[in-house]
Amino acid sequence: MEVAGPTLCMKLEKQVALAPLTWWKIGGPAEHFIQPRDQEELEQALQWAQSQSWPVTVLGGGSNVLIPDEGLPGLVISLRELRGLKSEIIPQEEPPFQRLCITALAGTPKSDLTKVFLEHKLAPALFLCGLPGDTGGGVVMNAGVSESIQPREFVEIVDWVEVLRINSENSNEASLLRFANTDLRWTYRHSSGWQPGVIFRVSLSWPLQPQENIMSEVKLATRNRLKKQPLNWPSCGSVFKNPEGYKAGALIxxxxxxxxxxxxxxxxxxxxxxxxNRGGATAKDVRSLIEHIQNTVRDKFAVELQTEVRFL
Ligand SMILES: Cc1cc2nc3c(=O)[nH]c(=O)nc-3n(C[C@H](O)[C@H](O)[C@H](O)COP(=O)(O)OP(=O)(O)OC[C@H]3O[C@@H](n4cnc5c(N)ncnc54)[C@H](O)[C@@H]3O)c2cc1C
Incomplete structure (x- = not known):
């Protein structure tokens, strides 16, 4: 009996430069590269990689990753084209008896979420406004801010996450699994319990309780970021997590x-x-600098700095 192999109805490219797809502008090419636009295409990409025994790397907005100089083997799946959101007002039992609910594909930029929350003058716009990258990446990293505002991290606004997963190494079937917020483990700049797989879609919500001053707060937060962060240079944001009781930046x-x-x-x-990246930095430069910082801070303060950035 002939068994049908996976089909691929989208462009599979070879040796695609990845540095331009990252905020650090660093790293070598993808051996194979694909940009699915919907669930079916993402499923095909995963099945294709499985059938070829290729390792898979997922790239969201590329704002928290370091890609090695030699590039990435196997298949890199970029989620740039997997974008779009829907919003609706749904009832809730407690006051104010309504919430804004947004369902977004994983590659939807966080800035699109910010716009919708801002249209309704809702608090999540404030922590989201300075966060680069995509919605899926925000869930993976439990992205957020350290200021004591509410909400300040993804864990507080996510209702559920849908993950596309190849069932097992021996079967090429894919399933779309839905995890409620409470099914997942959320910690500082990390979420788990949804792996393995690719986050495909995310549902987020917040009580419909407009804050009249939210726009001016967003403007102020944006001005503060521009003052405090080197946003005119390529970077990945904060490289290290803040160790308990310390600020990584202050230790450095x-x-x-x-x-x-x-x-x-x-x-x-x-x-x-x-x-x-002052222009032409390599991943090797960055790795060496990270190691040097970790060694120096350990020698001086006996504190271990853990990286927030993901090494792909
Ligand atoms: C200037 C600047 C400022 C920043 N400020 C902040 C800040 O204030 N707070 C903060 O928390 N972060 C900050 N960051 C870091 C970064 O923006 C966040 O971590 C962001 O959520 C990463 O999203 P991304 O889409 O870019 O993910 P990527 O960098 O593309 O990926 C991050 C990780 O998630 C995986 N991944 C991405 N999407 C998916 C998916 N759909 N399914 C499965 N795996 C996936 C990738 O494989 C990788 O391991 C900043 C970065 C920059 C450049």
Whole structure:
């Protein structure tokens, strides 16, 4: 009996430069590259990779990843084209008796979520407004801010997450699984319980309780970011997580590393937890600088700095 193999109805490219798809502008090419636009195409991409025994790497907005100089083997799935959202007002039992509910494909930029929350003058716009990258990446990283506002992290606004998963190594069938917020484990800049698979769609909601001053707060938060972060240089945002009881940036600064560079990778003069690419930095430069920072901070303060950025 002949068994039908997986089909692929979209463009599969080879040796595609990945650096332009990352905020750091660093890294080599993808051996194979694909940009699915809907569930069917994402499913095909995963099935194709499985049939070829290729490793799969998922790229969201590329704002929190370091890609190696030699590039990535197998298949890189970029979610840039998997975007779009729907919003609706749904009833809830407690006051104010209504909530705004947004269902977004994983590749929907966070800025699109911000716009919808802002249209309804709702609090989530404030923490979302400065966060780069996509909705799926926001769930993976439990992205958020350290200011004491509510909400301040993805965990507080996500209702459920849908994950597309190949069932097992021996079967090429894919399933779309839905996880409620409480099925997942959410910690500081991390979520788990949904892996393995690719986050396909996310549902988020917030009580419909308009805050008249939200727009001015968003403007102020944006101005503060522009003042405190080196946003005119390629970076991945904060490289290290804040260790319990410390600020990573302060430890780095007090270690005398502000402005320190290896190759073209430099500890930002403006925000010491940012490593900026001054033009032509390699992943090797960045890795060496990260190691140097970790060693220096360990020697001086006996504190272990853990990276927030993902090494793909
Ligand atoms: C200037 C700047 C400022 C930043 N400020 C903040 C901040 O204030 N707070 C904060 O929390 N973060 C911040 N970040 C980091 C970053 O924006 C967030 O972590 C963001 O949520 C990452 O989303 P992304 O779509 O870019 O993910 P990517 O960087 O593309 O991917 C991150 C990880 O998630 C995986 N992934 C992505 N999408 C999916 C998916 N759909 N399914 C499965 N896996 C997936 C990738 O494989 C990778 O391991 C900042 C970054 C920059 C460049």
């Amino acid at each position: 600064e007090q270690s005398g590393l502000k402005g320190f560079s290896i190759g073209q990778a430099q500890v930002s003069e403006l925000h010491s937890n940012f490593i900026i």
